[in-house]
Amino acid sequence: MPVSIEPGSIDKNHFHLLLSLTSISSERIKLALEHYFVLGESQRSVCEIFDVNSSYFSLKVRVIQDVSRTVLALYPYYAELYRTTS
Structure with a gap:
């Protein structure tokens, strides 16, 4: 499933829900990721602003x-489950 989130394409709540499904704990990385995914700032910019390693940020x-793709892959199962139980 080659779908990926484009920088700046999701809202803050969506981002925080995805983040809650990870073990990412660094506040600087969390803020850098938020600025990247929610505000659409470049990777280079957020790495400089939040003083994070570019390679680590990429990971x-x-x-x-990956979490987003997994949620997307699960969606049909939950949609069917709730369609048949309501």
């Missing part, structure tokens, strides 16, 4: 992307 972007 955490992938974590968020």
